[in-house]
Amino acid sequence: MTVLEVHDLSVAYGVIEALKGISFAVEEGEIVSLIGANGAGKSTTLRTISGLLRAKGGRVAYKGKEIGKLPPYKIVELGVTQVPEGRRVFTRMSVLENLEMGAYTCRERGGVKAGLKRVFARFPRLAERKNQLAGTLSGGEQQMLAMGRALMSRPEILLLDEPSMGLAPLLVKEVFSIIKEINADGTTILLVEQNAHMALSISGRAYVLQTGEIILSGSASELMQHPEVKKAYLGD
Amino acid sequence: MLIQQIINGLTLGATYALIALGYTMVYGIIQLINFAHGDIFMIGAFIGVAAASIFFHNFFLILIAAMLACTVLGVTIERVAYRPLRRANRLNALISTIGVSIFLETFMTVFKGPQPIGFPHVLNNATYRLGHTEFSSIQIIILLVSILLMVGLQGIVRYTKTGKAMRAASEDYDTASLMGININRVISFTFAIGSALAAAGGVLVGIYFNSVDPYMGVMVGLKAFVAAVLGGIGNIPGAMLGGMILGLAEVFGVAAGFSSYKDAIAFTLLIVILLVRPTGLLGRPLQRKV
Numbered sequence: 232m233t234v235l236e237v238h239d240l241s242v243a244y245g246v247i248e249a250l251k252g253i254s255f256a257v258e259e260g261e262i263v264s265l266i267g268a269n270g271a272g273k274s275t276t277l278r279t280i281s282g283l284l285r286a287k288g289g290r291v292a293y294k295g296k297e298i299g300k301l302p303p304y305k306i307v308e309l310g311v312t313q314v315p316e317g318r319r320v321f322t323r324m325s326v327l328e329n330l331e332m333g334a335y336t337c338r339e340r341g342g343v344k345a346g347l348k349r350v351f352a353r354f355p356r357l358a359e360r361k362n363q364l365a366g367t368l369s370g371g372e373q374q375m376l377a378m379g380r381a382l383m384s385r386p387e388i389l390l391l392d393e394p395s396m397g398l399a400p401l402l403v404k405e406v407f408s409i410i411k412e413i414n415a416d417g418t419t420i421l422l423v424e425q426n427a428h429m430a431l432s433i434s435g436r437a438y439v440l441q442t443g444e445i446i447l448s449g450s451a452s453e454l455m456q457h458p459e460v461k462k463a464y465l466g467d
Numbered sequence: 468m469l470i471q472q473i474i475n476g477l478t479l480g481a482t483y484a485l486i487a488l489g490y491t492m493v494y495g496i497i498q499l500i501n502f503a504h505g506d507i508f509m510i511g512a513f514i515g516v517a518a519a520s521i522f523f524h525n526f527f528l529i530l531i532a533a534m535l536a537c538t539v540l541g542v543t544i545e546r547v548a549y550r551p552l553r554r555a556n557r558l559n560a561l562i563s564t565i566g567v568s569i570f571l572e573t574f575m576t577v578f579k580g581p582q583p584i585g586f587p588h589v590l591n592n593a594t595y596r597l598g599h600t601e602f603s604s605i606q607i608i609i610l611l612v613s614i615l616l617m618v619g620l621q622g623i624v625r626y627t628k629t630g631k632a633m634r635a636a637s638e639d640y641d642t643a644s645l646m647g648i649n650i651n652r653v654i655s656f657t658f659a660i661g662s663a664l665a666a667a668g669g670v671l672v673g674i675y676f677n678s679v680d681p682y683m684g685v686m687v688g689l690k691a692f693v694a695a696v697l698g699g700i701g702n703i704p705g706a707m708l709g710g711m712i713l714g715l716a717e718v719f720g721v722a723a724g725f726s727s728y729k730d731a732i733a734f735t736l737l738i739v740i741l742l743v744r745p746t747g748l749l750g751r752p753l754q755r756k757v
Binding site: 281282283302303304307308312313315319321322323324328331332333335336380384 | 639649651
């Protein structure tokens with residue numbers, strides 16, 4: 232089943248066109264990457280899917296339902312949750328409160344508790360630091376918190392914006408192996424990355440975005456061998 | 468004598484603090500200075516007067532009636548006059564707050580006349596003596612009610628789901644909405660609480676000075692705004708601290724013989740704080756978002 236379908240999406244900031252009619256789809260259970268350089272429109276794509284930006288044209292559908300006009304909180308309620316670029320944890324709130332915010336849409340009794348249990352099982356470090364202010368965490372821990380926080384809403388599809396940003400190589404590896412685990416547990420993933428090498432290594436399929444247009448797409452293994460991708464994004 | 472002045476200062480400061488909280492909470496979330504906030508305080512006082520004739524002079528019922536009515540008023544004003552401008556330039560919404568302020572003042576002038584009216588007798592004003600210190604029961608009630616409301620507010624902001632959402636939204640608006648927080652509802656809630664506190668301040672001040680008029684919110688509102696900036700705008704404990712400091716500064720200024728400069732004290736403080744510590748006493752240094 233197609234979880235997320237973006238069709239001919241265009242977004243503009245004033246007169247500057249950030250996305251010029253891009254189309255892509257994410258099937259259930261996949262990890263799909265959107266790779267591209269700084270300013271290619273990757274974050275714009277995710278922000279539009281999440282409802283923070285309004286499209287100028289085209290449509291975004293979640294499980295066949297148009298979501299392009301919905302406010303962000305409705306989109307989260309449906310099951311589309313984003314881990315924003317730069318982690319954006321609430322630095323003046325405790326780790327626990329951050330996670331509770333992630334579960335804001337949760338209405339069932341005991342749902343928050345169950346969510347905390349799941350997240351703490353995956354990120355034991357967060358359990359150790361649950362009463363600490365999120366601003367005092369290291370960059371890696373903040374990334375864990377941002378992902379844990381997003382998982383609290385039990386998303387069907389997780390949108391990750393540059394999870395490797397500003398992290399040491401060893402931590403990047405850890406973050407990506409966690410993304411794989413999250414996917415293995417049944418969450419579909421749309422990943423946006425500048426670090427094309429890491430992104431392609433865990434993705435099934437990928438799209439290459441350049442100045443607001445998708446210039447290439449295919450399976451991750453194909454793209455890794457593609458001369459243009461190698462030259463421009465893999466540094467070979 | 469000193470204790471006497473401190474009590475007077477804290478009484479005045481507590482009312483500034485109640486009003487300052489509304490400025491600071493709204494600013495914290497939508498970076499808007501709501502210049503109509505002082506007028507909500509004024510409307511609260513008028514509703515207190517009106518309620519006094521209905522509720523047989525029961526102080527607490529009057530207080531609650533004024534708070535509830537202003538909650539509705541505050542939420543409605545946000546809905547009608549500020550929300551449609553949310554995505555426009557910030558200046559537009561600011562001008563809208565000034566428009567609402569003028570509207571409320573003019574409306575009440577037409578409706579009730581410009582002359583101050585007295586507040587019906589609802590509290591017995593006993594005076595207590597402790598050595599050389601004199602304080603009235605009204606002062607004690609103002610202090611107690613204000614402190615209770617502020618403790619209640621802290622409880623809401625710290626421990627309730629909506630209170631936490633308020634803090635999240637004030638730290639990072641976009642990310643809060645990515646959590647599934649309905650930001651519009653949080654903003655309405657913020658206006659509701661801020662307006663209720665201002666209404667309480669209006670009733671207390673109305674009773675304390677036994678005077679209610681359509682322009683009573685102008686100077687008090689400006690001073691409460693100064694208190695919010697003094698404490699660090701956007702910071703809730705800062706607004707409480709700023710209110711108290713401002714109240715004490717005014718009372719001590721008057722005691723020191725500067726009574727004709729009473730209103731200037733607040734604005735001198737504002738200038739000094741903006742020069743020395745522009746983010747306020749408890750405000751965080753400006754951060755650049757990357």
